[in-house]
Amino acid sequence: MRCAWSASPLLFTLFLLLIGPGTAAAREQLEAVLADPAASAEARGLAVAEAARRVDAGYGDELVAVRMVLHDARGSSSERAIRIATLEGVEEGDRSLILFDAPRDQRGTALLTWNHAQREDDQWLYLPSLRRAKKIAARNRSGPFAGSEFAFEDLTAEETSNYRWRFVGEVSCGEGRCYEVERFPVESWSGYSRQQVFYDTATLRIERIEYFDRRGDALKTFVAGDWSLHDDRHWRAGYMDMRNHQTGRRTELLWSDHSFGNGLGADDFSTAALQRLN
Amino acid sequence: MRCGLARPLLGLLLLLSTLLGAEGAQAQAVSNPFAGSAGPRTEFDASVALQLRGFPRRGELGQDRLQPSAAVEFTLRRDWNAGADSLTLSPFYRFDPEDGQRRRGDLREAFYSHVGSGFEIHAGLRRVFWGQTESKRLVDVLNQVDLVENVDEEDRLGQPMLSLTLLRDWGVLEAYLLPGFRERTFASTDGRLTGPFAIDEARSGIRRVAKGRVDWALRYSHLIGDVELGLSWFEGTNREPDFAVVGPVEQGVPIRLRPEYGAMSQFGLDAALIRGDWAFKLEALRRGGDAPSHSAVVLGFERTLVGALGRADLGLLLEYLFDDRGRRTPLLAYANDVFAGLRIGFNDLADSELLAGVIVDHRSGRQVWSLEASTRIGRHWRLSAQARAFAGVQALRAGDLTGLLEPGRQWGALVRDDYLELELTRFF
Numbered sequence: 001m002r003c004a005w006s007a008s009p010l011l012f013t014l015f016l017l018l019i020g021p022g023t024a025a026a027r028e029q030l031e032a033v034l035a036d037p038a039a040s041a042e043a044r045g046l047a048v049a050e051a052a053r054r055v056d057a058g059y060g061d062e063l064v065a066v067r068m069v070l071h072d073a074r075g076s077s078s079e080r081a082i083r084i085a086t087l088e089g090v091e092e093g094d095r096s097l098i099l100f101d102a103p104r105d106q107r108g109t110a111l112l113t114w115n116h117a118q119r120e121d122d123q124w125l126y127l128p129s130l131r132r133a134k135k136i137a138a139r140n141r142s143g144p145f146a147g148s149e150f151a152f153e154d155l156t157a158e159e160t161s162n163y164r165w166r167f168v169g170e171v172s173c174g175e176g177r178c179y180e181v182e183r184f185p186v187e188s189w190s191g192y193s194r195q196q197v198f199y200d201t202a203t204l205r206i207e208r209i210e211y212f213d214r215r216g217d218a219l220k221t222f223v224a225g226d227w228s229l230h231d232d233r234h235w236r237a238g239y240m241d242m243r244n245h246q247t248g249r250r251t252e253l254l255w256s257d258h259s260f261g262n263g264l265g266a267d268d269f270s271t272a273a274l275q276r277l278n
Numbered sequence: 279m280r281c282g283l284a285r286p287l288l289g290l291l292l293l294l295s296t297l298l299g300a301e302g303a304q305a306q307a308v309s310n311p312f313a314g315s316a317g318p319r320t321e322f323d324a325s326v327a328l329q330l331r332g333f334p335r336r337g338e339l340g341q342d343r344l345q346p347s348a349a350v351e352f353t354l355r356r357d358w359n360a361g362a363d364s365l366t367l368s369p370f371y372r373f374d375p376e377d378g379q380r381r382r383g384d385l386r387e388a389f390y391s392h393v394g395s396g397f398e399i400h401a402g403l404r405r406v407f408w409g410q411t412e413s414k415r416l417v418d419v420l421n422q423v424d425l426v427e428n429v430d431e432e433d434r435l436g437q438p439m440l441s442l443t444l445l446r447d448w449g450v451l452e453a454y455l456l457p458g459f460r461e462r463t464f465a466s467t468d469g470r471l472t473g474p475f476a477i478d479e480a481r482s483g484i485r486r487v488a489k490g491r492v493d494w495a496l497r498y499s500h501l502i503g504d505v506e507l508g509l510s511w512f513e514g515t516n517r518e519p520d521f522a523v524v525g526p527v528e529q530g531v532p533i534r535l536r537p538e539y540g541a542m543s544q545f546g547l548d549a550a551l552i553r554g555d556w557a558f559k560l561e562a563l564r565r566g567g568d569a570p571s572h573s574a575v576v577l578g579f580e581r582t583l584v585g586a587l588g589r590a591d592l593g594l595l596l597e598y599l600f601d602d603r604g605r606r607t608p609l610l611a612y613a614n615d616v617f618a619g620l621r622i623g624f625n626d627l628a629d630s631e632l633l634a635g636v637i638v639d640h641r642s643g644r645q646v647w648s649l650e651a652s653t654r655i656g657r658h659w660r661l662s663a664q665a666r667a668f669a670g671v672q673a674l675r676a677g678d679l680t681g682l683l684e685p686g687r688q689w690g691a692l693v694r695d696d697y698l699e700l701e702l703t704r705f706f
Contacts, residue, residue, distance in 0.1 A: 063312065070627055078627035079657075085311040097311060104705035105660040106629060120552070122501065129666060130432065132407040135506050135550045136582075137557055143584040143591050144625040189554065191585070246590075266310040267396060267445055276310055276364070276391065276398075278321050278355055 003207045023233065026054035034167075045059050045165030045181045052204040059234050062086045062192070062266040065257040070148050073248035080146055087269050093159060095269035099277050100146070110274050111152075117159045126274040133271040142191035149220060149242040149251040151191055154211075162186055170201065173208065177201045192219070213246075220244050223265060231260055289431040302412040305580040307366065310393070313361025323353040327703040331470070335694045338474040339467050339532050343483060347374035351386065364391045366402075367434075372427075377469020379479075380426045387436050398443040398623040403436035406454075408497065408510060409561055410550045412578040413597045413617035413637055416561040417510055417546030420495060422517050427465040429471055429666070429692075430648070431610065435460045449500030456493035458485060459515045461539065473691030476532040478524055484515060484539045485568060504553065510546040513658050515539050516567060518608070529677040542567030555582045559597070578617065593621035595635065605685030611694075615639050628654040644689050661702045 032049035033039050039047075039158060068080040081102035087095040093115030100106040108128030123141075124133045139213035163183035171180050178198040185192055190191050196210040211223040228239030240253040313319065331345040349372040357364035374380035389402025408418040414431075421434035438458040444451040445678045464477035493514025500507055519537035527533055544565040551558045559660040578597025586592035596619075599612035607613035621637025630653040637646045647669065652662040659693045674690035681687050 015281070061311075066433060072627060076627060083312055099312060103629075103654060103657055104323075105654055105658075105703070107705070120554075122552075130407055131405050135410075135552060135557070137552050137555050143623075144589065147625050147627055147629060189584075262311070264311050265395075270445055270450070272398065272443055272445055273311070276361075276393065277309065277312060278319075278357070 004234070006197050022157055023055045023057075026051045039261075041167045042165060044167030045183070046160060047169065047186050048179050048181050048199055048204070049158075049163070049165055049183070050161045052199055053158075055204050056234055059231075060088055060261045062234075063257070063259045063262055063264075064086075064236075064255055067254040067256075067264070068146065068148055069252040069254070070209070071250045071252075079103075080148075082146075085264060085268065087264055087266070089115065092161070093121070094156075095266070096156060097269055097273070097277070106146075110278065112269060112270070112271065112274055113156065115156065115159060117161050124271055124274065126277075133274045149244045150253070153185075153190060154222070154242070168196070171198070173198050178207060203235055205237070209227060218245055228258070230258055234260060279371045296552075297615045310361030313357060318356060318358035319361075320354070320356045324351065324353075324706040325703050326350045327701050329699060330702045331697050331699045333470065333695065333697045335696070337470050337472060338673075338691075339472055339476070340696050341468065341470050341472070342376065345374070345376050345470060347372055347377075349373070353387075362393050364393075366391070367387075374469065377426070377466050379463060379466040380469055385436055386395075394408070396445050398441075398445075400439065400441045400443075403438055404441070405434050405436055406439075406441075408546065408548065409510060410506075410508075410548045410559040410580065411561045411597055412559070412580065412595055412619070413578075414576050414599055414612065414633070415562075416574055416576050417508070417544075417548050417563050419512050419517055419544060419546070420456065422460040422462055424463050426465050426469070428664075429610070430698060435463070449498055452495075452497040452498075452499075454495040455497065456514060459493070459539070462517070462519060463658075464536065464537070469699070471692060471695035472532075473695060474532055474674055474678065475691065476534050478534050478536045481524065482537040482539075485541070504551050506550045508546070508548040510548075512542070512544040512546070514542070516542040516565075516569075520569065520608075523679065527677055530536065531677050533677060533679060533682060540568040542569070555584070556580075557582070572601065572603045574611070575599070580621070587622065589625050591623040594624070595619040595621065599637070609688045612637060613639070614641060614693075624653075630654075639670075639686075642686050644686070646689075657672075658705050660705065662701045662703070663703075664699040668692040673675065684696065 009143055019160065030047050031048035033044055064084050066082050066084060068082065070078045079102065080100065083099045083101065085097040089095065095115070096113045098111040100109040112124045113121055114127065123136050125136050126133050144149060145152045145155060154265040161184055166182040168180040168182055171178055178200055181197045181199065182194055183197060184194050184245055191214065192211050193214050193216050194212050197206055198208040199205065200207050205227065210218065211220040211222070213219040221243050223241045224237035227235055229235055236255060236258050238255050241250065243250045327349045329347045333343045349370065351368065351370045353366065353368040355364060355366045365426045366387050368385070369383060370386045371383040372380050385403055387403055387405060389404045389625045390402050392425050406420045408420070409415050421437045423431045424433040424435050427433035435458065437456060440455040442453045448653040461479065461482055464479060465472050465603055467476045495510065495512040497508060501671055516539055519539050522537040522538055523535045539597050542565050544563055547562045549560045557580045559579065562573070562575045564573045565571065576597055578595065580593050580595045583592045595617065597617040599615040599617060600614045601607045603612050604613050612657065615637050617635055617637045619633065622632045624630040632651040634649045647667040648667040652660055668689060671690045671693060672687065673693040674687055681690065
């Protein structure tokens, strides 16, 4: 769900000055692939995903606070407050740390994830009452995260190699235009058969995702909004909504207090670091 | 001779700190990713718990079938220097109208931490967890077991320590100096679970071999490919006491036991390997000292089936427990047992969960059943239930010394102490 600032061709020069050549190159490459009539739908789909990832690259690390509001089908709701720290991977995949602040009985519980592009991710659950960092199966990622409609796999930055991609076309979405791209999880443990992803053509932000379960039936709809721009280049949603069509359950995420480039390092994303979070 | 071992360890600590001073200078030190650059932060947590234990039978020593109690725990944490330095204070108090041994306060933690680039130093009373397996915490020996809280050995007393942790590409190295020894806590004859015993804590003792020295420990852990590996060495006072029978033994009168703590050296190994939805776990130890040396192993797996029960996840656990002391294996250790269990994560709004299992000695048929479940009520309350039952072994009655000395019969002591515990906790 990392999407970043990009520009229409008109803003291209200004964009180059602001962002530097990496982002502009990603954008240029995408336009070239999409303009190439010989490019396959798979190549085009992957190109959109790669470009979206590259325009957001270089954030270094990120801190954010999230309020989750969980609604069940009967109208009951429950809230969770979490904080997330992410370290952008350079050679290895990204690392992330999720810390629970509320409900109070879950306070101090944390989840540490090391993403890997080529092999299974490493993940630890920290149980504060036992002072225990317990290594857990990354397959748990297809289950509900903290009782919400988000699976853990919906919340983490995607490695493009985790999917097969297919470009569908350009469609209107909301006030703007979107690239519609289908992606098919490569991992056998994924809870999905496919996802339809809508990238805003101007910014390459993900605006909407339709999830289909393993039987191929419509399962969930994800919508992002209330966008803000950080450091002139990183777009972040302030609001996310996930509706489960099969159960009637729904989860809202309210994101706040984004901060980038906090000088975090690998030590902060170690099992030892789990013992001293607060 | 043992006394002298603390000195080389101190030397090692000094050498390591010199090394890390040279190595860690260039990187920016951030000790807590969430601390930010804000000034000192103070965090306060508290919980109050009401507990009721119900026993289907009166205790062997005539104790009541109901045991109510209440506990309060605070945690105060203050950090400064962007989280690099911190103080943690965590007092605990339980009031139990029946059992004087459970009417007590304890400092669960009280320590200072400094976190630098690639190293950590902790000084004070702390709790540290080692290990991987679910049915038994075999290699985890730094902290004394707080047995009056729970016989599952999961509750631990704070241990005075000075520790240094090095975080390196080649792994994590921890060195501990452990001045001071804390004795295990036991229920009094007015409380439970006691079996037919009266533990004479006033006369308990640390044997001379274990006296007048500073315990120490080293641990190395690293993620090697898919395998999380831990190697540990502990040199010091055995946290597990032996018991000596004191005073005259009479039929119908509780056997008085005096806990005695000897010296031990322990090598521990723990490992976990995750493959798909399988988690394989292993713990093993070799322990020497003034008691005859012995080895013990726990190994097994947990398989997690996501969405196996609709929204809920199902975990299946199977572990084998071995101890080469065989029929001389003491209570709460397992010589030749199989643990089978299941875990359910309900993935509901209340974060409900359940863990149930049984440890069976397949030769004698002795079983230890356990059930733990909890759910949140409203926003601030949590309701927990815990049950334990001991079956498949002949009850050991008060004054039955012959029975006690019979190998494999010790578990009979707990047969009348099956219980169900309900706890309601308010979090602040």
